Amino acid sequence: MVPHSDLSPPPLAGEGRVGANLFPPPLAGEGRVGAGWSTLLLWSAIAVAILQAIVGIAHVDREAIAFAVLFAVGVVILTRVRQGGRAYTATVIILGLLFADVAFWMITATWSNARNHEQLLYIVEPLALACASTAGLIAVAGRLVDRRQRAAQSVAAVVTIGAIATFVLCLGAAAIDGWGKEQTQGPNDLSVKIHNTAYSSTKINAASRQVTLYVTNDDLFWHTVTIDQLGVDLALPVGSHRRITFTAPSGTYTFYCRIPGHRQAGMQGTIIVP
Numbered sequence: 271m272v273p274h275s276d277l278s279p280p281p282l283a284g285e286g287r288v289g290a291n292l293f294p295p296p297l298a299g300e301g302r303v304g305a306g307w308s309t310l311l312l313w314s315a316i317a318v319a320i321l322q323a324i325v326g327i328a329h330v331d332r333e334a335i336a337f338a339v340l341f342a343v344g345v346v347i348l349t350r351v352r353q354g355g356r357a358y359t360a361t362v363i364i365l366g367l368l369f370a371d372v373a374f375w376m377i378t379a380t381w382s383n384a385r386n387h388e389q390l391l392y393i394v395e396p397l398a399l400a401c402a403s404t405a406g407l408i409a410v411a412g413r414l415v416d417r418r419q420r421a422a423q424s425v426a427a428v429v430t431i432g433a434i435a436t437f438v439l440c441l442g443a444a445a446i447d448g449w450g451k452e453q454t455q456g457p458n459d460l461s462v463k464i465h466n467t468a469y470s471s472t473k474i475n476a477a478s479r480q481v482t483l484y485v486t487n488d489d490l491f492w493h494t495v496t497i498d499q500l501g502v503d504l505a506l507p508v509g510s511h512r513r514i515t516f517t518a519p520s521g522t523y524t525f526y527c528r529i530p531g532h533r534q535a536g537m538q539g540t541i542i543v544p
């Protein structure tokens with residue numbers, strides 16, 4: 271095989287390559303339209319956009335809907351601009367950051383919800399998004415590193431099959447572990463619901479110095495109930511139901527969400543212990 275520098279013209283079909291007839295002839299510019307990484311990237315972005323839209327509409331979750339719109343805009347740009355051009359590369363990099371963000375929060379959400387035996391829906395939602403966004407992240411890396419898309423077609427196929435297999439295997443593992451046995455609210459629990467990056471109540475009055483909070487998160491993305499003075503830090507992925515019990519001296523304490531930006535967005539309140 272003849273090595274090519276990034277500046278050399280794309281190889282021609284049959285130019286000393288074994289099996290060159292397996293690939294369509296390259297187009298002007300770099301890479302092949304419709305081959306490998308670009309296709310995997312496009313379909314991963316479409317999958318994440320659709321999943322975020324479904325979850326966003328089902329949960330009436332503005333942050334998920336905003337992410338769906340961002341991915342949809344990315345899809346439109348990818349299909350409109352010239353591949354390998356500056357706008358294309360910039361879009362690929364931005365989508366890479368978005369994929370990484372979604373993958374990180376959804377992989378951790380899947381793990382947490384499976385270990386806490388939450389309802390099936392709240393394992394399926396983050397797992398599907400984790401698989402699709404990880405495939406997208408691999409496609410972004412492949413598109414940026416393997417610019418001539420040499421290994422792309424076969425690896426992209428493996429990544430696609432791998433993502434589907436991972437989804438099935440993880441769901442199987444979660445089934446063995448058991449779902450639908452989430453925490454339920456106790457009679458004396460103080461209930462707090464989180465929806466659209468807001469607590470249902472920002473002023474909580476405890477009945478005694480031993481406090482049990484029962485918190486649910488309706489949003490796609492993680493939230494926490496954190497009280498620095500008491501060492502309380504309850505983290506909640508999508509659809510989760512969690513309890514925490516602590517004892518506190520009489521006083522007024524501030525609770526907030528420690529996910530970056532959420533406290534500034536208004537996720538804080540006070541809890542008064544008698």
Ligand SMILES: [Cu+2]
Pocket residue numbers: 467492493494527528529532537
């Ligand atoms: Cu939050």
